[in-house]
Amino acid sequence: MGTRIIKKVFVSLLVLLSANLVMAEDYYVRVDGKDNNSGLQNSSVGAWQSIQHAVNNAAPGDTIFVQSGFYDEVVEITSQGTDGFPITLIGEGDVYVNAFEFPGSSEFSRLLDYHVVLDNFVFDGDFGSETYGVYVRGVRNVTIRNSDFKDYRGEWVEYPWGTFYTDRIGLRFQGNAWS
Numbered sequence: 583m584g585t586r587i588i589k590k591v592f593v594s595l596l597v598l599l600s601a602n603l604v605m606a607e608d609y610y611v612r613v614d615g616k617d618n619n620s621g622l623q624n625s626s627v628g629a630w631q632s633i634q635h636a637v638n639n640a641a642p643g644d645t646i647f648v649q650s651g652f653y654d655e656v657v658e659i660t661s662q663g664t665d666g667f668p669i670t671l672i673g674e675g676d677v678y679v680n681a682f683e684f685p686g687s688s689e690f691s692r693l694l695d696y697h698v699v700l701d702n703f704v705f706d707g708d709f710g711s712e713t714y715g716v717y718v719r720g721v722r723n724v725t726i727r728n729s730d731f732k733d734y735r736g737e738w739v740e741y742p743w744g745t746f747y748t749d750r751i752g753l754r755f756q757g758n759a760w761s
Contacts, residue, residue, distance in 0.1 A: 610628065611653075633655055645669075655680055677702065702727075715731060
């Protein structure tokens, strides 16, 4: 009977250890990169060019470092992190992007858990298309911090900070500027 207990404890430890082994990567995006690069180096020959390509290849625990520049993209986030291993996008310097969209569920009881962090981005109505900001519906566990929402123009005047959202559950704003 003692051997069975030892085996069960051993198997339980192996399961716990393997569950915590997430092979997180750091990826880089630069305006002078190319999407057929590896994304693993912060150089023009190693970095990706588009944020969309980076998020399409991201896995739980990955961090995407976006270098200074203007990214004329509406990035649709479909990759999801996990509770302990979010997908994090960090703007390094002045990083302008049109918008991040988080497609979700139209059913309130079926909110999608993204576990995504957006850190240090600029959403400016004077740059790129008229679509800009962060768009979420039916999602939760999205953190937006240290970002700047400015020069709002458009039809959603009741949301003058450049961000439109309907379901506010699990959406965190930390240290953002609204101008």
